[in-house]
Amino acid sequence: MNAHDEDRMKKLLQQALPPVDGEAGPDRDLWPAVLKRLDAKPAGASSGWAWFDWALAVGLVLLVAFFPASIPVLLYYL
């Protein structure tokens, strides 16, 4: 694509998608929505580790304790 083609594509794109009025503000006051968003508990947030994390950690400790030969394999996949 040469410079001429590039200019034609730019003009076509500007015709297909005219610029919007970026100076326009929102139709409503968004501050209450921001406060509501801040008060909402973030998705996935929890007080600590989930039970699955603990089970996995315990499983790994037991595996290493009973089968020390598995350490290099675990390190390889980390």
Next chain:
Amino acid sequence: MRNGSSEVLNAFRQASPEAFEAAFETLFRLHQRAVFGWILRIVRNPATAEDLTVETFWRIHRAHRRFQPSRGFEGWARRIVTHAALDWLRTTRPETELLADLPAPAAADPAISAEIRSKTALAFSRLPPKLRIAAMLAVVEEQPHKDVAEALGISVAAVKLRVFRALRLLRKDLQQQGITP
């Protein structure tokens, strides 16, 4: 996006929780219009822009400790805004965006039919989000490459490259539809 709120942010990084919230509201009032406008330029839908403005200020609130007053608020905030919009573009089906609220061109070129414009807009919506956002800001909205680069966290040369790749892919898509741009 106006600057001048660095003092506010600098203050609320070290202030009490009450002062922090007051400073954050001041910051919101100062910048919400600019943030909304920048997002609207990318997503082109006022309702989505409102949602993403709220999301952006939530991200600013969450990340305020990483803000460095010496580097200015404007660039930092614009990067957060742009990434919120980029995340939205990544999770939205191409056909559902852009086309819903297409404004009519102010000075429509008679040589370009409405069908070609529509197909171009649809082809554009199918581009990878990273290319689309660069082309949208730099070509459609005619924002300075420096501002686009700052917003995306890339170099000016990278912006130019993304725009070029976007236009090339767009041309290829249109050619496959039998349209010779």
